[in-house]
Amino acid sequence: MSCNYADGLSPYHDKGKLGLEEKFDRKEDVSAKILTLASWISESKHVVVHTGAGISTSAGIPDFRGPKGVWTLEAKGEKPNINVSFNDAVPTKTHMALVALVKAGKVHYVVSQNIDGLHLRSGLPRTNLAELHGNMFIDQCSKCESQFIRKSATTSVGQKCLGTNCPSIRLNGRPCRGKLHDTILDWEHNLPEKDLALSDFHSCVADLSICLGTTLQIVPSGTLPLHTKKHGKSGRIVICNLQPTKHDKKADLIIRTYVDDIMEGVCKQLNIPLLDYSSSLDPTKRNGEPELWTIQPSEVKHMRKIYETVCCKGGKRGKQEKKKPPGQTAKEHYRISTLRKSEEIYPIDIKTDNVSNESEEKLKVESAISQASCRKNDSSSRELVPNEDINGVTQKRIKLELKDEPNN
Numbered sequence: 001m002s003c004n005y006a007d008g009l010s011p012y013h014d015k016g017k018l019g020l021e022e023k024f025d026r027k028e029d030v031s032a033k034i035l036t037l038a039s040w041i042s043e044s045k046h047v048v049v050h051t052g053a054g055i056s057t058s059a060g061i062p063d064f065r066g067p068k069g070v071w072t073l074e075a076k077g078e079k080p081n082i083n084v085s086f087n088d089a090v091p092t093k094t095h096m097a098l099v100a101l102v103k104a105g106k107v108h109y110v111v112s113q114n115i116d117g118l119h120l121r122s123g124l125p126r127t128n129l130a131e132l133h134g135n136m137f138i139d140q141c142s143k144c145e146s147q148f149i150r151k152s153a154t155t156s157v158g159q160k161c162l163g164t165n166c167p168s169i170r171l172n173g174r175p176c177r178g179k180l181h182d183t184i185l186d187w188e189h190n191l192p193e194k195d196l197a198l199s200d201f202h203s204c205v206a207d208l209s210i211c212l213g214t215t216l217q218i219v220p221s222g223t224l225p226l227h228t229k230k231h232g233k234s235g236r237i238v239i240c241n242l243q244p245t246k247h248d249k250k251a252d253l254i255i256r257t258y259v260d261d262i263m264e265g266v267c268k269q270l271n272i273p274l275l276d277y278s279s280s281l282d283p284t285k286r287n288g289e290p291e292l293w294t295i296q297p298s299e300v301k302h303m304r305k306i307y308e309t310v311c312c313k314g315g316k317r318g319k320q321e322k323k324k325p326p327g328q329t330a331k332e333h334y335r336i337s338t339l340r341k342s343e344e345i346y347p348i349d350i351k352t353d354n355v356s357n358e359s360e361e362k363l364k365v366e367s368a369i370s371q372a373s374c375r376k377n378d379s380s381s382r383e384l385v386p387n388e389d390i391n392g393v394t395q396k397r398i399k400l401e402l403k404d405e406p407n408n
Contacts, residue, residue, distance in 0.1 A: 054213020
């Protein structure tokens with residue numbers, strides 16, 4: 001249960017702004033905004049969705065900072081009244097709508113802060129999902145770092161050893177000697193490297209970032225949507241949340257109603273049938289050996305090339321990034337500069353109604369992604385960034401940003 005998950009975390013004093021008032025748009029305004037969002041999704045080349053605990057409340061899993069959230073009630077010495085176990089919860093309309101939009105090619109990547117495993121159980125492919133804070137239904141080997149799908153939610157929190165041998169077989173035919181651990185992060189743990197790298201690259205390439213059910217208070221998860229404003233004037237941010245978020249002023253569109261209603265309306269406008277959850281397609285319900293749930297290094301490498309082509313002038317880093325202090329290796333400099341980049345809050349680009357400029361920007365992104373895709377399997381293509389940088393670049397810690405900002 002989500003309360004048990006919260007109880008298993010280490011004590012942490014500042015959990016952000018809690019219990020802010022929820023607000024609802026008028027029904028006619030919601031309809032107009034859903035129409036706008038559907039239109040933006042149709043015309044965008046690369047759409048990234050950022051999900052938080054608010055998309056799982058209709059499944060009976062409490063959020064954390066809402067009026068009846070886990071942290072909000074904890075501050076009052078109370079517990080949520082509704083608290084479904086992770087094993088009994090099923091994916092919501094929002095989860096299933098995202099699967100349908102991904103299959104239709106309308107949404108390209110989902111970045112999730114949720115640990116409930118509902119994205120996994122909805123059938124969303126691993127290649128379209130980053131799980132920044134872990135997953136109750138995933139174990140990871142301490143040695144080979146392979147991830148495996150569990151049949152039931154783990155009772156462990158904080159990346160603890162489960163005492164189970166890794167089922168992987170090495171290239172020499174011998175079994176891996178690692179032990180499985182849960183993947184649930186505690187407050188000060190490093191975020192998973194490949195998940196964070198892909199989240200960063202996709203967010204930078206995106207021309208539309210949609211935030212669903214999150215107050216965007218956790219760093220770096222909450223700042224990732226802002227990357228879409230960095231590398232192109234046509235980038236848009238949409239926030240769908242009942243409570244105000246710390247980045248509302250940076251949003252191009254804010255919709256205040258239940259996310260299930262929003263996503264159902266979007267699918268209807270796009271003529272995409274909303275899928276139903278099926279236990280037969282739920283990987284946690286399948287019999288047999290544990291299935292892999294591992295991001296392949298080739299995925300990070302491929303997305304890195306697209307990012308550099310779209311956002312870094314054909315893969316060439318700027319002059320400021322090339323300069324490094326005396327005595328600092330190139331690898332150290334690249335890691336430090338990338339960590340700083342992912343914490344920045346980028347300024348808003350002033351938008352115009354010039355359709356030709358937006359079309360030109362979209363064509364550039366289409367061309368860049370197409371070129372990078374053609375080079376995916378080309379062994380003769382030059383590696384733009386050394387492979388050994390992949391692990392070093394993405395080290396991050398979960399932390400609440402303490403700087404006070406206006407709520408609206």
